[in-house]
Amino acid sequence: MLENLASGFAVALSPWNLAYAGFGAVLGTAIGVLPGLGPPATIAMLLPLTYGMEPVSAVIMLAGIFYGAMYGGSTTSILLNIPGEAGSVVTCLDGYRMTRAGRAGAALGIAAIGSFIAGTLGVLGLSLISPILADFALRFGPAEYFSLVLLGLTMAVYLSGGSALKGLVMTVLGLLLGTIGLDPVFGAERFTFGSSNLTDGLDFVVVAMGLFGIAEVLSNLESPEQPVAVKPGIKSIFPTREDWKRAWAPIARGSFFGFFIGILPGGGAIISSFVSYAVEKKISKHPEQFGHGAIEGVAAPESANNAASVSSFIPLLTLGIPGNASIAMILVALMIHGIRPGPQLIAEHPDIFWGAVASMYLGNVMLLALNLPLVGLWVKLLQVPYSLLALVVVVICVVGAYSVHNSTFDVGVMIGFGIFGYLLRKTGFPAAPLVLAMILGPILERSLQQAMISSAGDPLIFVQHPLSAALLGVAALVALTPLLSLMRGGSTKPA
Amino acid sequence: MKLASTCGIAAVSALAAVLCWGTASAQEFPSKPITLIIPSGAGGSHDMTARAVTSVANEYLGQPIIIQLKPGGGGAIGSDQVAKAAPDGYTILFGGPNWSTTLPAVEGRSKGPNDLDPICRINYSPVMVAAKPDAPYKTFKEMITWAKANPGKLVFGNAGPWSQADLTWKQISKITGIESRNVPHDGGGPSTLALLGGHVDVAINPTTTFISYIQSGKLRPLAVLDDERDPSFPDVPTAKEEGVDVVYYLWRGMLAPKGTPRPVIEKLADACKKMTEDKTVQAMIKSFGDRIQYLGPDEFGKVWRAEFELHKELGTSLKK
C-alpha cells in the first residue's frame, strides 16, 4: 500500500505532471468562480489536448479541473449569493450572510481550509478503502436511492428554518419544476406548453441564480445605502480562534458525510452538502444562528462537497462507471488511451491509479496555496460601492443563464425566478429547498419508478431492504421535529 | 478570324474557369471545422467510438471534427438539431439505431432515414445477454425455462425505452412467451451497475460494456444477439443457436441533414473511410473490444432503410 503510494508520488512529482496538476487546479478554480462554463464543458473542450499526453497526465490534469472547480464554486456563493455549482447552493445560506456582516474573509478562509482538509481526508479514504467502498455503492439500488433522496429532502425542509409547512411547499414545488421537459423514462414532453426551449427542462443554475442572486439585488434595492461592510484590518480577513473552535468539528463531520454519500453516482455530492448542513444545525447549541451567518454553515457543506468530489472517483476507478458528467469525460480520456477503468484497473495499471491519487494530495495543497491569497483579493473587491457590486451580480447572472443554452429564453427564466424569489422572501418561503428538490427530483422519480416496476407495484420494497428501511427511519426522525412545530402553530423558533 | 479565336479562347477559358470553380468548391469543402453532434451522454460507447475515429480527422479531412454532446430525449434533441441544420456538411450527426432507427420508426420521435442522409457506417457492436454468476440459470435456455417456471419474477434492466436492450428483450419475451419486469435505466452504464449490484437479474448491453466484468468474473454471459459468435467470446452461443431468433446491430455512423450535396457526402465518407483505416484508430477501437466495419453511403443507406422498415413492423407488433 505505502509502496504503491510512494510510486504514485514518484509519478505525480514528475515536473510535467506537477505542471498539469497545477494547470488543472488553476483552470478549475477560474471556471468555478466564473459563471456559465461548468467543469464538464471545460473538460470536454480540453479533451482533445489529452490525446497526445501520457494517460496518467491526462487524468491528473482533468481531475484537477474537476476538484479545482469545487474550490472555486463557493466563492460566488459567499461573496455575491450566486451559487455556481449544485454543491454550493447551501453555502449561500450562511456564507453570504457572513459577507453581509463584514466577515467574507473568514467565510472564504474557512471554505478554502475546510475544502483542503476534506479533500485530503477524502484522498486518504480513496487510497485506503476504495475497493470496499465500491461494493457499498453497488448496494444502492432504486429503493435505497429513493429513501436517501427522501431523507435528503426532509433535511432540506429542516435546513430552511422558518415555517416547516412553507419549506414543504417549496420542496414539492421544486419536485414539480424538476419534471418539466422530456420525461427521462418515456421521453414524453411534460409541462413544456409546446415550447422547444423547455424540452431540455429548467436548468438549476438558471433558477438558482434568479432565486438567490437577482432576488437579493431586488431586496437590497429597498434601502440602497447599505454597502457590504468590510472592516479593515487583518483580523477580519482570516478566521478567528473562535471561528476555528466552532468550525473544526463541522469540517470533520462534513468530510465524513461528503466522502461516503459522494460515492453514490448521481446526486451524491449535492445530497451530502445539505445533509451535513442539516446535521450541524440539528446538533448545534445555537441553531438560531444558522441562516444568519453561522460559520459552521459554511464549513460543513464546503467540506462535504470537496470530500464528495474526491470520492466520486471511486466508482470510476474501481467499477469503471462514471458518477457524473465530468468524471464521464475523464473515463473517455482513459479509454482513448486504451485503458478501461474497471475492477482490474488497480491491478493492471497501478501507475495510473496511484499516480492520480498522489496527484490529488498535491492538487489539494496547490489549491490551498492558490486560494488563500485570493481571499484577500476577493475581500478587496467587496470595497467597491454597492451600486457597482449589484451590477456585477446582474452581469454574472445574465451571462451565466445565457450560456447554458445560448438563449435569451433562459435569461428570461432567470429574471422571472428572480422576481418570484423576491416575492417568496416577502412571504417567508425559503428558496433553498426548491432548488435542491429541483436537482434531486429526477433521481427521486426514476428510483421510485424503478423500485415500483421491479417490485411489481409493492411499496413494501422500501422497508424490506434494510439499508432503505434505515434511511427512511432517519428521515422519519428528522421529519418529527418540524412536524411537531407544525402542530404547535406553524413556525419554529423565531429567527 | 483572330477575333473568333480570341472569343473561342475566352469562351473555353471561361468554361474551364466555371468547371474549375465547380470542382474547386467541392474540393474546398471543408473550409472550416465540422461539428459532430452526439445525442447521447458522455463516456458511452458512441462517445468513445466517435472520439477515437475523429481524433485523426485533421489528417484525412484537412479540418478537425469537433464533438458536441447533446444528450436528452433518448437522442431526439440532438437528432432534431442536426435535421434542422443547414445541409452543408458542417453540422453532422453521430447516428445510432436507438435514435436514428427505432425511435423514429416506433414512436415517430427523433429523426430517421426520411429526414437525414447517410454518410457512412463506422462499425457495429454485438449486444449480449448477461446475468450474475450466482443466478439460478447458467445458460440462455435455462434462463427462459426459469422465467417460464416463475412468471413475472425475472427482473430485466433495460437501457431506456426502445433501446437495444428494451427492443430485443420485448422480442425475446414475445417469441418465448416469458413474463418479466422490465425496469428502465438511463443508459447502458446504469443498467450494468444495477446488474452488478443485483438490483436486476438480467441485462442486455453491447459486449464492449460487459467485457471487463465478464473477464473479472463479476458477470456471466448468456447469449450473443448476433448472426454469429463474437470472436472475443467463442464459447458464448448466439440466441439463434439457442432457438430464439433475435439479432440486433448496435451500429455507429455519420448522418447529414437531408439535402446535403452528394460531393460533400462523398468527401466526408471518403475521409471517414481513411480515418477508420488509420492504425492508431484501429488500435483504439480494438482496445474498446470492438472492430471497424465500414460501409459507404449507398450500402449503409440500404441497410439503414431496411432496419427502419423492420423496426416499424416490430414496433406495431410489440406495442401493447
Add this chain to the structure above:
Amino acid sequence: MQHRGLKSGDLIAGGFFLLLGLGAIVGAVQLQIGTPSEPQPGFFPFLGGVGLVVLSSLLLVQDWRGQSSGGEPFVEVRRPLLATVGFVAFVVMLDPLGYVLATAALSVVLLLVLGVRLGLRSLLPAVLLSIGSYLLFDRMLDVPLPEGILGALFGH
C-alpha cells in the same frame, strides 16, 4: 420578531400554489398516470400535484386561523418595482439591442433606481463592465452573447 411581511401574503401564496397544484394534477392526468406497477409519465407529477394541493390547503387553513408566518417586511416598494420593470425590459430588448447595449442600458436604470447620481464616475464603470464582460465571455471564453444591432452595424 413577529413581523408580517404581507398581511395577505399567505392567503395569496396559498391560493397561488393551490392553483399550481391543481394545474399539475390536470397535466398529469393528461399525460396518463398509469398504475404503481406500471407508472406512466404522469405518475410522479400527479403525486407532486396532490402534495402541493394538500400543503397549500393547510397553509390556507393556517392563515384562516390567523396563524400566518411572516416573511420580510416591505421597506420600500417603488425601487424594486422599477428595477423589475427594468429587468423585464432588458429581457425583451436583449436580442434586438445586443448584449452590450442592453446591459449598459440596464446598468443605467439600476444606477438610477439606486439613486446614484449619473456622471462620469458612475457611468464609466457601468459601461466598462458591459463591454468588458462581453469581451471576456464572448471573445475569450467562447460564450457567444447576442450581437444585436451593433453586430449588424459591424457586419458580423
